[in-house]
Amino acid sequence: MCGIIGYNGFRDANKVLIDGLKRLEYRGYDSSGISVIDKKQQIFKEVGEIKELEKNLPDFKGSIGVSHTRWSTHGAVTKANAHPHLSTNKKIAVVHNGIIENFQKLRENLTKKGYKFLSNTDSEVLAHLIEDNYKGNLQKAIFNALKKVEGYYAIVVTSTDEPDKIVGARKDSPLVVGVGDNENFLASDITAFLKYTNRVIYLEDKELCVITKKDITIYDENYKTVDKEINLIDWDISDAEKSGFAHFMLKEIYDQPDTVNNVLRGRVSEVDQYIEFAEKVEKELKPDLDSIHIIACGTSFYSGLVAKYMIEKIADIPVSVELSSEYRYFGTKKENSLVIAITQSGETLDTLAALKEAKNSGCQTLAITNVIGSTVTRLADAYILTQSGPEIGVAATKTFTSQIIILFLVALKLAIKKGTITSDELYNYILNVKELPKQIRQVLEKSDEIEKIAETLKHAHSVFFIGRGINYPIALEGALKLKEISYIHAEGFAAGELKHGPFALLTKETPVIAIATKDFTYDKILANIGEVKARGPQVIAIADETDTEIEKHADFVLRYPTNQTILTSIPITVTLQLLAYHVANLRGCSIDKPRNLAKSVTVE
Numbered sequence: 001m002c003g004i005i006g007y008n009g010f011r012d013a014n015k016v017l018i019d020g021l022k023r024l025e026y027r028g029y030d031s032s033g034i035s036v037i038d039k040k041q042q043i044f045k046e047v048g049e050i051k052e053l054e055k056n057l058p059d060f061k062g063s064i065g066v067s068h069t070r071w072s073t074h075g076a077v078t079k080a081n082a083h084p085h086l087s088t089n090k091k092i093a094v095v096h097n098g099i100i101e102n103f104q105k106l107r108e109n110l111t112k113k114g115y116k117f118l119s120n121t122d123s124e125v126l127a128h129l130i131e132d133n134y135k136g137n138l139q140k141a142i143f144n145a146l147k148k149v150e151g152y153y154a155i156v157v158t159s160t161d162e163p164d165k166i167v168g169a170r171k172d173s174p175l176v177v178g179v180g181d182n183e184n185f186l187a188s189d190i191t192a193f194l195k196y197t198n199r200v201i202y203l204e205d206k207e208l209c210v211i212t213k214k215d216i217t218i219y220d221e222n223y224k225t226v227d228k229e230i231n232l233i234d235w236d237i238s239d240a241e242k243s244g245f246a247h248f249m250l251k252e253i254y255d256q257p258d259t260v261n262n263v264l265r266g267r268v269s270e271v272d273q274y275i276e277f278a279e280k281v282e283k284e285l286k287p288d289l290d291s292i293h294i295i296a297c298g299t300s301f302y303s304g305l306v307a308k309y310m311i312e313k314i315a316d317i318p319v320s321v322e323l324s325s326e327y328r329y330f331g332t333k334k335e336n337s338l339v340i341a342i343t344q345s346g347e348t349l350d351t352l353a354a355l356k357e358a359k360n361s362g363c364q365t366l367a368i369t370n371v372i373g374s375t376v377t378r379l380a381d382a383y384i385l386t387q388s389g390p391e392i393g394v395a396a397t398k399t400f401t402s403q404i405i406i407l408f409l410v411a412l413k414l415a416i417k418k419g420t421i422t423s424d425e426l427y428n429y430i431l432n433v434k435e436l437p438k439q440i441r442q443v444l445e446k447s448d449e450i451e452k453i454a455e456t457l458k459h460a461h462s463v464f465f466i467g468r469g470i471n472y473p474i475a476l477e478g479a480l481k482l483k484e485i486s487y488i489h490a491e492g493f494a495a496g497e498l499k500h501g502p503f504a505l506l507t508k509e510t511p512v513i514a515i516a517t518k519d520f521t522y523d524k525i526l527a528n529i530g531e532v533k534a535r536g537p538q539v540i541a542i543a544d545e546t547d548t549e550i551e552k553h554a555d556f557v558l559r560y561p562t563n564q565t566i567l568t569s570i571p572i573t574v575t576l577q578l579l580a581y582h583v584a585n586l587r588g589c590s591i592d593k594p595r596n597l598a599k600s601v602t603v604e
Helices: 013-023 050-056 103-112 124-133 138-146 248-254 256-264 279-284 298-314 324-330 349-360 375-379 398-418 423-434 436-444 447-455 471-486 495-500 522-533 569-586
Strands: 003-008 031-038 040-047 064-070 092-100 151-159 166-171 176-179 184-187 199-202 208-211 216-219 291-296 319-323 337-343 364-369 382-385 462-467 489-494 512-516 539-544 556-560
Touching (some): 003 013, 003 092, 003 151, 013 031, 013 050, 031 050, 031 092, 040 050, 040 092, 064 092, 064 151, 124 138, 124 151, 138 151, 138 166, 138 208, 166 184, 176 216, 256 398, 256 436, 279 364, 291 324, 291 349, 298 319, 298 471, 319 324, 324 349, 337 349, 349 364, 364 375, 364 398, 398 569, 423 436, 436 569, 447 569, 462 471, 462 522, 471 512, 471 569, 489 495, 495 522, 556 569
Parallel strands (some): 291 319, 291 337, 337 364, 462 489, 539 556
Antiparallel strands (some): 003 064, 003 184, 031 040, 031 064, 151 166, 166 208, 176 184, 176 199, 208 216
C-alpha cells in the first residue's frame, strides 16, 4: 500500500524524492512526508495529496533523504502520524510500510526509558528502538532493533551521525534497490526510480541493505554480507506516464492490444501449433493433476473464476477458486494438486501467505504476476509473467486481460498434455486468440458510443450486472470496476440467481447490464432480460455483433466482435472497462486514485 523512496546521490534530493512519490501515488495514500539531511534532519509533512507537500515544501539543501506516502492503519490521518518519524534525539529518520504487531509493548518499554512519542502510529516505535540500539553503527542498530519486532515491514532509515548512508530492510513487504551511477535508490516499487535507472536488486525477506552514493552492501538475516544479482528491467519510463491520455486508467485500457501481443509473443504459434512456457512452468503443468486450486484477491480472483470455466472445459481438470485470505486458513491442500497464485504486484500479502501454506503442505505451486523479481516469483515453484508493463491506475485493466490470456494458454497446454483437445480445435483456438488485439482495437474505436451509454448511468444509485457461464465472473469484474472508480453501488450476478433474492432490490431506477453471448445459454439470458424488463429497469445489453435479436429485448446495445465463445470475455471486458471509465469521468471522480483504495495491498 504505502510508498517509500530513499535517495543517495548527487542530485537535489527534494526533487528526486517528490518525483518518486508522484510515481507511487497509485499505491494509495492519505498523507505524505519527506526528510532530507541538511546538516540536521529536515522534515516536512502534509495531509492530503502530494501536490500540497510539493507546494509548501521548504528548500532543503541536501542530496540524501527519504520520503513516504502513508495509508493510515494505526493512528488517524494527521501530520503527526505521517512519515518520516524522528528519534527522540532528532538524529534518526524512519519511513515504514507494514504493521508492527507488538508495537504497544515496545512503546511502553521505550516510554519507561524516556523516549518521547509524538504520534499514535506503530511505525514511530522503530525510530526510538533504533536510537536505543545505536552504538555508532546504523545498520547494526537497525539489525538489532528488528530482532525485537514482531510483524512485517519495509523500512528505510537515515541518521545525521552517518550522513553518507541510507539503510533499508524488509520482511514480508516489498523493498528494492535501484542501482545508478554515483547515485543509488531504495523504494517500495521500481516505478519510483525508473526515470533514473533500470538496474534493480531485489531484497529477500530479513535482508538489510546499506547504500552510499557509490556502494551497495547487503546483509542476510545472520548479518553476513551477500552478493546479489543486478537485474535489468525492460520497462520504459514512458510506460509509467500518461502519454497524452487524461488518466492512467484510460491509457492502460488502450494499451491492451499491445499487452495481449506481449502475452502471446514467444508462447504461441499457429504454424507449428504449439503453446510453450519456460521449462520450470512446463514441469508444473502435469497431465495427471488431480485438481487445480486458484488463489487470488480482488480483480485477480475474478480472472481465476474465468480460468475455472476455461480449464474445466478445455483440459477437463477440476478447478476451485478461492480468496487468498480464506484459503490460507481453510483451503484444501493436496500434494497432487497445483496451486496457482495470481497477483498483479507479486506482493499481495494474503496471496503470499496462502502460497506459503500451500508449499508447506507439499502442493506444486505456480505464480502469475506482472512484476519480475517480486516476492511471489521467488516463493512459487515456477512463475509466468504477464508482461503488461507498469500499471499505475488503481483499477486493474490490462493486467486483468493479460491474466485471462495466460490462464487460457495454461488450459490449452494442459489439454495438449492430457489429449483432451484435437489438433483442429487447437488450431482454431490459436487463430482466435491471435485475433484478440484487432478485436480490442475495434472495441476501443467505439469509445464515443460507449460514452453516450455512460450518460444514462451517471446518476444511478445502483447498477446490476448479469451474465451466465464465463460471463458471470466478467459481470462481477464489470461491477467491481464501476464501483471502484465511480462510487456507484454495483453488483454482479449469475443471471439465473436474480429470482433467488436480488430481485428484491430491483427498481425502475436500477439499470441492468446484461452480457449476452451466442452460446447454448443465449435463450436463457434473453429470458432473464425479460424478467428484468417486467420490473421496469432499463437494460443495457453487451452483445455479439452478429446478434439480430437483442434489440427486441434491450433498451441499449453495445456490440463486441465475434470470437470463439470462450474468448469473448476479452472484448466484453474492454467494453465494460470503458463504460466504467466514462461513467466515472462524467461524474468527476478521481479515476486513477479512488478513495480508500490502494493498488497493492501489502497489509492484512
